[in-house]
Amino acid sequence: MRLSTAFYDRVQARLSARLQEARLDGLIVSAPGDVAYLTGFFYAVNERPVYVWFGADGRRVALVPELDAEYALAQGVHADVRTYFEYPGVRTPEWHLADALNAARARARIGFSASLTVAGLARLQDAFPDAVFERSGVVGDLRLRKEPEEIGLHREAAAICDDMLGAGRALIESAISEGRLLPTEGEVARHVVGYGTDRMYTDYSHVVYTTKLAGGLVYAGPNSARPHGLPSSRRIEAGDTLILSLGAAVASRFVESERTFVIGEPTAEQRMYFDVARRAQNVGTAAMQVGRTCASVNAESLDVIRGAGCGQFIRHRLGHGIGIGQHEAPWLEDGDDTVLASGMILSSEPGVYVPGHAGYRISDTVLVTDDGPQRLTRYPRSIEENVIAL
Incomplete structure (x- = not known):
């Protein structure tokens, strides 16, 4: 490291x-x-x-x-x-x-x-x-622009972060298959953070960091409509929308990998909101091109949500820079006219948050290159792939 x-x-x-x-x-x-x-x-x-x-x-x-x-x-x-x-x-x-x-x-x-x-x-x-x-x-x-060695560390962190998502899902699926109570938000958070941390100490002989090795925000059902709510003792339930918002860092080079899951067969309402969030994320990610401004990329992504009649459910910008800090410049927001350049690493994480119902967010860590954006995080992102069957 x-x-x-x-x-x-x-x-x-x-x-x-x-x-x-x-x-x-x-x-x-x-x-x-x-x-x-x-x-x-x-x-x-x-x-x-x-x-x-x-x-x-x-x-x-x-x-x-x-x-x-x-x-x-x-x-x-x-x-x-x-x-x-x-x-x-x-x-x-x-x-x-x-x-x-x-x-x-x-x-x-x-x-x-x-x-x-x-x-x-x-x-x-x-x-x-x-x-x-x-x-x-x-x-x-x-x-703002990462050196080649840093990009390699971000790629390694992305693989671990994707595996953390898989570990969280596996914990829930094991409870279902064994007929046990589903875990609480806090139990899932503790599990995925422990998994990510253990991976670091298994894979690397010398582990260093500025803030943390791995982190996880886990929220289900109505709690998932609060974008930065902390994990609670609420137990996950059948029918819940579940967000796993996870991060990991190798040599303090961070990534974020966040996915929205549904526990059981999704309702039409869940499918609709999920589709809006996914389309906004795809548009925002594709717009991360060299020469574009942060403000214009943000507007293009969030306009997908507004165009779907869900503008009142927007709670935050498209994303932010990621590097040795989990959140750092530039900011994919209307007020940042920074021009994107090759070597920048950004989060792409627009969300739809419906009070009393649920939140929907898909986040990838994206590398800006001269040949277009590259998603460093690769966990499946469609609703079909993220249904946890009962």
């Missing part, structure tokens, strides 16, 4: 060029995803900050808590590792960073990402009193 030195060399070279274009003397990153993307350091996130300095002169310094120093070195972090003992400390981590750079009073133009907290920025300004701090989106811009 380790990326090569060549990967980090390319990424850091691209960053250096962007810093020079922006006339910044350096950049400070602190978000775990940015730190991992730029240096290969994955760590347990807590109150102790990690800062990475990228100087326009080529200097790379990673300031980490002392208790993480050995782990950082073991990961082969692509920066000069410096440490501070504890947080908040007699001397703050930000002052330790200034000491490491010998630049506490340098008149420098320093970029920082929008993920830096207000308190963190204030502490950095105290430690670098003569510097000018400017918000910069340079790292986010770099992360």
Whole structure:
């Protein structure tokens, strides 16, 4: 699950060029995803900050808590590792960073990402009193298009995520065949997350992540009309519409694979809503072409739902970017005019949510290429293939 030195060399070279274009003397990153993307350091996130300095002169310094120093070195972090003992400390981590750079009073133009907290920025300004701090989106811009090695990791995660869907379905089918009570939403969620996590530790000798290895939202019947509702103790029932909304990450390169199932023979109403969601997803996925804007792709997909007379049941956009973060730019939404480019990875997940009845969502992780969109997740998506027979 380790990326090569060549990967980090390319990424850091691209960053250096962007810093020079922006006339910044350096950049400070602190978000775990940015730190991992730029240096290969994955760590347990807590109150102790990690800062990475990228100087326009080529200097790379990673300031980490002392208790993480050995782990950082073991990961082969692509920066000069410096440490501070504890947080908040007699001397703050930000002052330790200034000491490491010998630049506490340098008149420098320093970029920082929008993920830096207000308190963190204030502490950095105290430690670098003569510097000018400017918000910069340079790292986010770099992360929009994935390197070939990253795409390979996304493909591996997609295969695991599809298998998680199969594991959730198998749990329900085993209960049916053995005449047991059907599982609760929470039991299915625990099962699929455990399956995905176990696969990671079976398939890879060294597992790293920024937030999680596998995740699952499971909702059935009326609960499925709440797009981000958490799994409950409600037991799945015959006739339910069931959404398995699952995610997995290899080396923190995420995918999403979500499917809508029906427990038993679908009603005409279930077939109608399912068909609307599936058509919207097919249209949205096909529209993910190089040169299209996120806004136009989103509108084309959601117009399918509106055209079917279901506009009042739209609760969210078509999708979002996926990378080292499960949700990241660009956003497939009316307000994002980002132009799609080869190497972007996006979710395609329009939904139809009918209060008191059910929700219907099919989601794939899609790679934008010069030859058109490629679905990385491949689990069957038709209603015939996703009926769980009683």
